[in-house]
Amino acid sequence: xxxxxxxxxxxxxxxxxxxxxxxxxxxxxxxxxxxxxxxxxxxxxxxxxxxxxxxxxxxxxxxxxxxxxxxxxxxxxxxxxxxxxxxxxxxxxxxxxxxxxxxxxxxxxxxxxxxxxxxxxxxxxxxxxxxxxxxxxxxxxxxxxxxxxxxxxxxxxxxxxxxxxxxxxxxxxxxxxxxxxxxxxxxxxxxxxxxxxxxxxxxxxxxxxxxxxxxxxxxxxxxxxxxxxxxxxxxxxxxxxxxxxxxxxxxxxxxxxxxxxxxxxxxxxxxxxxxxxxxxxxxxxxxxxxxxxxxxxxxxxx
Numbered sequence: 001x002x003x004x005x006x007x008x009x010x011x012x013x014x015x016x017x018x019x020x021x022x023x024x025x026x027x028x029x030x031x032x033x034x035x036x037x038x039x040x041x042x043x044x045x046x047x048x049x050x051x052x053x054x055x056x057x058x059x060x061x062x063x064x065x066x067x068x069x070x071x072x073x074x075x076x077x078x079x080x081x082x083x084x085x086x087x088x089x090x091x092x093x094x095x096x097x098x099x100x101x102x103x104x105x106x107x108x109x110x111x112x113x114x115x116x117x118x119x120x121x122x123x124x125x126x127x128x129x130x131x132x133x134x135x136x137x138x139x140x141x142x143x144x145x146x147x148x149x150x151x152x153x154x155x156x157x158x159x160x161x162x163x164x165x166x167x168x169x170x171x172x173x174x175x176x177x178x179x180x181x182x183x184x185x186x187x188x189x190x191x192x193x194x195x196x197x198x199x200x201x202x203x204x205x206x207x208x209x210x211x212x213x214x215x216x217x218x219x220x221x222x223x224x225x226x227x228x229x230x231x232x233x234x235x236x237x238x239x240x241x242x243x244x245x246x247x248x249x250x251x252x253x254x255x256x257x258x259x260x261x262x263x264x265x266x267x268x269x270x271x272x273x274x275x276x277x278x279x280x281x282x283x284x285x286x287x288x289x290x291x292x293x294x295x296x297x298x299x300x301x302x
Contacts, residue, residue, distance in 0.1 A: 222280025
């Protein structure tokens with residue numbers, strides 16, 4: 001039997017190349033820059049807020065931020081946060097209290113904030129930072145011409161008309177404890193048919209096209225004014241406060257100590273009117289959220 005001991009330069013070159021590639025890959029993994037991940041729910045305001053936090057954190061700390069926008073509803077974002085797939089996202093105090101902590105609502109904004117802060121800390125080891133400065137509550141919205149013709153100002157005003165009205169709501173509003181069931185019971189509302197389940201991005205267009213007569217939107221939605229729609233006053237004060245608050249993992253704060261100061265920079269920096277304007281810039285004027293946020297940060301010297 002014959003064994004060749006001849007030197008094979010080609011095989012040696014291939015071996016060296018493979019070795020160098022392996023070292024390069026391992027080196028890249030070891031030298032990956034620190035980063036964190038910000039998520040958002042699936043509507044414009046959330047995308048804008050995620051981009052605002054991301055841009056400011058990158059500018060303030062130098063830490064790279066991965067964006068995961070339009071993830072879904074509240075519980076999906078909460079699950080991603082607990083699993084470590086997200087490091088932070090913006091929630092609303094009333095939603096956190098009722099939909100996540102499953103506690104009874106309160107009309108006192110300070111009380112709701114403190115209960116959420118304590119509950120998230122004790123149950124989830126998550127930190128609730130300072131409010132961003134505005135509230136985004138549910139807005140029951142009708143067409144402007146209907147509001148004028150029927151003299152609709154308060155939610156109570158639609159009671160006699162509800163049996164002939166078609167309602168369209170997002171899935172979360174229909175299911176959550178501070179949503180449709182309790183709201184319709186408090187006001188004694190009986191619609192023409194069970195509400196249609198609608199994508200939040202389509203509700204205002206459906207209202208304008210007269211496919212539905214009332215929808216559950218958000219008080220800071222920019223399209224309400226742009227489309228000449230009318231939000232009804234919650235005259236029986238059904239909805240709790242919904243102050244916008246960043247929620248962050250504690251291990252992320254430990255890993256990036258500079259993050260706490262960056263988030264503090266944004267405390268009480270956004271009014272409801274400013275948030276409505278930012279949403280309108282994206283939804284009504286079709287501007288890129290990155291550009292809109294950059295201009296807002298410049299106006300605030302952030």
